[in-house]
Amino acid sequence: MPAIFTVDPRSGVPIYLQLIEQVKRSVALGVLAPGEQLPTVKQLAVDLTVNPNTVARAYRDLEHDAVIETAPGRGSFVRADGVAKQTRAATDVAGEAVTQAVREAKSLGLPAAGVRELFESALTRWFPEEK
Amino acid sequence: MSTISIEHLSKSYGKFLAVDDVTIEIPTGSVFGLLGPNGAGKTTTFKCLLGLARTSSGVVRFDGNELTPALFESISYVPERSVLYEWMNGAEHLEMQRRTFKRYDSKRATQLMDLFKLDPRKRVRAMSKGMRTALAIVMAFAINPETLVLDEPTSGLDPVNQRAVLNLIIESAAQGATIVLSSHQIGQVERAADHLAVLQNGRVILSGAVDDLKSDRKIVEGIFPSETIALDGLRRDARIERLDQSGRILRLTVTADGGGLAEALSSMGAQSVRIVDLNLEDIFLNAVSPGSQTADVVEAR
Numbered sequence: 124m125p126a127i128f129t130v131d132p133r134s135g136v137p138i139y140l141q142l143i144e145q146v147k148r149s150v151a152l153g154v155l156a157p158g159e160q161l162p163t164v165k166q167l168a169v170d171l172t173v174n175p176n177t178v179a180r181a182y183r184d185l186e187h188d189a190v191i192e193t194a195p196g197r198g199s200f201v202r203a204d205g206v207a208k209q210t211r212a213a214t215d216v217a218g219e220a221v222t223q224a225v226r227e228a229k230s231l232g233l234p235a236a237g238v239r240e241l242f243e244s245a246l247t248r249w250f251p252e253e254k
Numbered sequence: 255m256s257t258i259s260i261e262h263l264s265k266s267y268g269k270f271l272a273v274d275d276v277t278i279e280i281p282t283g284s285v286f287g288l289l290g291p292n293g294a295g296k297t298t299t300f301k302c303l304l305g306l307a308r309t310s311s312g313v314v315r316f317d318g319n320e321l322t323p324a325l326f327e328s329i330s331y332v333p334e335r336s337v338l339y340e341w342m343n344g345a346e347h348l349e350m351q352r353r354t355f356k357r358y359d360s361k362r363a364t365q366l367m368d369l370f371k372l373d374p375r376k377r378v379r380a381m382s383k384g385m386r387t388a389l390a391i392v393m394a395f396a397i398n399p400e401t402l403v404l405d406e407p408t409s410g411l412d413p414v415n416q417r418a419v420l421n422l423i424i425e426s427a428a429q430g431a432t433i434v435l436s437s438h439q440i441g442q443v444e445r446a447a448d449h450l451a452v453l454q455n456g457r458v459i460l461s462g463a464v465d466d467l468k469s470d471r472k473i474v475e476g477i478f479p480s481e482t483i484a485l486d487g488l489r490r491d492a493r494i495e496r497l498d499q500s501g502r503i504l505r506l507t508v509t510a511d512g513g514g515l516a517e518a519l520s521s522m523g524a525q526s527v528r529i530v531d532l533n534l535e536d537i538f539l540n541a542v543s544p545g546s547q548t549a550d551v552v553e554a555r
Contacts, residue, residue, distance in 0.1 A: 135536070139465050174285055
């Protein structure tokens with residue numbers, strides 16, 4: 124399995140959160156298909172040179188969020204229960220990105236109306252069919 | 255495999271208190287990073303942990319028991335200053351390990367020598383600093399230890415071999431070994447360790463899970479329309495560790511996720527608010543020398 128995840132250990136964002144975000148993104152984008160096996164904790168820890176307990180923590184949280192499931196002795200798999208989970212993962216990832224963009228815009232001093240205008244023009248650009 | 259508990263450990267050399275009431279718990283299977291400036295007490299802590307120095311007070315327990323000679327069979331220690339014999343070569347050092355440790359694995363030893371491209375016939379006398387460090391690492395890992403105590407395990411190594419050592423640490427941890435290491439390279443601890451403690455002047459000044467320390471510390475920065483900022487409400491806020499004001503800029507170092515305080519600054523009239531993540535180096539520097547990081551910012555009147 125190619126290393127589809129990367130982490131930046133020097134970032135202030137905890138490594139386990141970086142991993143969770145990337146798995147969710149991969150599931151949302153279909154890079155990881157339902158039923159697909161994830162690397163083992165040990166394998167991923169060695170591939171990324173990060174602490175195995177940190178990887179295990181990310182996997183536990185992903186299980187808790189119902190993104191993956193672990194079969195003892197067989198490994199961890201992307202949950203096969205369909206589009207709903209993927210959409211939720213996509214909403215999580217996109218929601219975080221929108222929150223950050225709005226915070227950034229506000230911190231640059233833009234008023235709410237200006238942010239809305241930007242958002243509308245982005246919508247028009249990326250969803251032309253819904254105009 | 256054992257949980258190592260260091261309880262109220264103190265060690266003095268004459269009048270000098272090298273380690274001062276240190277309590278640390280190192281969970282089984284974890285990689286524990288011990289950080290601190292030179293002379294903070296890291297090496298002394300290691301020596302007391304391994305029974306190589308007599309403690310002045312306090313105890314060290316391995317799964318609740320004191321250290322026994324039998325336990326030593328499964329512990330590897332790589333001291334800061336190499337204890338290699340100048341007149342012996344690599345193969346002879348490995349032979350020494352084989353005779354001392356029942357767990358010695360000669361196949362593994364050969365793989366490790368190859369990994370670091372060490373010539374078994376080369377005498378230590380003729381080895382560079384990096385080769386000596388690598389040989390000490392090979393000796394430590396060749397016994398498949400359950401507990402590893404590594405004092406600056408990558409000093410003198412090039413980046414490729416530093417990464418090789420980190421990977422050995424990570425593989426051992428994945429197999430359940432408990433590892434304690436000190437390093438001046440915070441980036442290595444940030445990768446390999448799940449728990450850490452920072453020592454300064456013999457005392458623990460910060461400890462916890464690496465990811466939690468990062469989640470729990472942020473800088474929240476607000477820019478206000480004027481230099482008059484009503485700080486009274488913030489001064490009593492327990493989430494704020496530091497508060498710095500420089501003109502219209504207010505900077506809070508917080509022990510929370512920052513979202514709540516960012517909103518508080520907004521509602522106080524800040525025109526611009528941002529939350530800055532702190533990496534381990536920032537957190538470390540903040541702990542050992544509070545203020546150095548934001549030296550350009552003056553404390554509010």
